[in-house]
Amino acid sequence: MKIQTITDMIGNTPLLKIDDNVEYYAKIEGNNLFGSIKDRAAKYLMENAYKDGIIKKDTVIIESSSGNFGVALAGICKIKGNPFICVVDPNITESNRKIIELLGAKIVIAHKADANGSYVQNRIQIVKNYVMNYTNIYWTNQYENEYVWKAYYSLGEELRDEMEQIDYLFVAVSTCGTLAGISQKIKDYFPNCRIIAVDIVGSQIFEQSTRKKHVSGIGAGILPSNLLSAKYDDYMIIEEVDAISECNKLLSKGIIVGASSGAVAYAIQTYTGYLNDLEHKKIVAIFPDRGERYLDTIYDKEWINKIQQ
Ligand SMILES: Cc1ncc(COP(=O)(O)O)c(C=O)c1O
Structure with missing residues (x-):
């Protein structure tokens, strides 16, 4: 019998076949301990920052996140015993705020929005003020942070062991x-796998959009320097309504x-024309989190009506 420790419940997520007729699979990252792909980053980062002597037991950890990374770091900090300050914005969902607090983090709210409605600049300024003053x-x-993206080597390694071939990867x-x-x-x-980055309308990563973004998890109000370390062949920018309606279609499975x-x-449905030219092609998607924390947003008809006005 192999006894696991709590953080062994991060990684080695299931690879699920999504379509009966096409070789289309998804890594179900919602199966991680605290419910998302970000658990990998929080665990790897904290373990390596300890190992490299960057943090100690009494080091205060601080991060700007309204979502999954905040939850993941709150969880790992709770396990390790480090105090954690989570800088969030008013768009944080009630359930994420409650989980982060339940896991013992101090929450600080950024209220000043940029022109496109993103709070990221204000959140980062608040973090910098803390770092300067403490x-x-x-x-x-x-x-x-290099630790953050290196954490996802593990996803690539798992897929190497799970798949003989991958032709398309959507992230x-x-x-x-x-x-x-x-x-x-x-x-x-x-080496022949085409990697497609998937972003959402209103994000600033690949194009300077002036539209407002409402859904959380995907997209960013700044251009992250992690992108410089990425190897991708193409990108797609998806409308929020299309992402949401696809979530509802996945419910039938x-x-x-x-x-x-x-x-x-x-993105997978539209990228290659889907049913054309896909015989013997293997497609892998990364599904980053579970949907239960979005019952008041993307799964709520009133909320959807409001964002479309
Ligand atoms: C639900 C969800 N999807 C996608 C992503 C994108 O991951 P990354 O920040 O590594 O680009 C995140 C990150 O927070 C996320 O929470």
């Missing part, structure tokens, strides 16, 4: 950490996921 504080800086982007880490490994193991998974699933 000692023994460590900003995990998910937009540019949702926000900090671009997942894309950077997984793409480096996948290009090593499957018993899969409850967040908008970034819906965006990736929609």
Whole structure:
């Protein structure tokens, strides 16, 4: 009998066949301990920052995140015993706020929005103020920390062991950490694989959009420097309504996921014309999280009506 420790429940997620007629698979990252792909980053970062002597037991950890990374770091900090300050914005969902607080983090809210409605600049300014004014504080800086994107090497390694061939890989982007880490490994193991980054309308990563973004998890209000470490062949920018309707379609397969998974699933449907030219082609999607935390947003008809006005 192999006894696991709690953080062994991060990684080695299931690879699920999504379509009966096409070789289309998805890594179900919602199966990680705290519910998302970000658990990999939080675990890897904290373990390596300890190993490298960057943090100690009493180091305060600080990060700007309204979502999954905040939850993941709160969980890992709770396990390790480090105090954690999570800088969020008013768009944080009630359930994420409650989980982060339940896991013992102090929440600080940024209220000043940029022109496109993103709070990221204000959130980062608040973090920088803390770092300037306190000692023994460590900003995990998910937009540019090598530990964050190296955490996703593990996804590439798992796929190497699970798949004999991958022709297309679709990855949702926000900090671009997942894309950077997984793409480096996948290009090593499957050099002919085309890697497609999937973003959402309103994000600033690939194009300067003036539209407002509402869904969380995917997209960013800044250009993350993690992108410089990514190897990708193409990108797609998906409308929020299409990502949301794809999430609802996935329900018929018993899969409850967040908008970034819906965006990736929609991108796959449209990228190659889907049914043309896909015989013997193997497609892999990364589904970054579960959908239950979005019951008041993407799975709520009133919320959807409101964002479309
Ligand atoms: C639900 C969800 N999808 C996609 C992503 C994108 O991952 P990354 O930040 O590594 O680009 C995130 C990151 O927070 C996420 O929470």
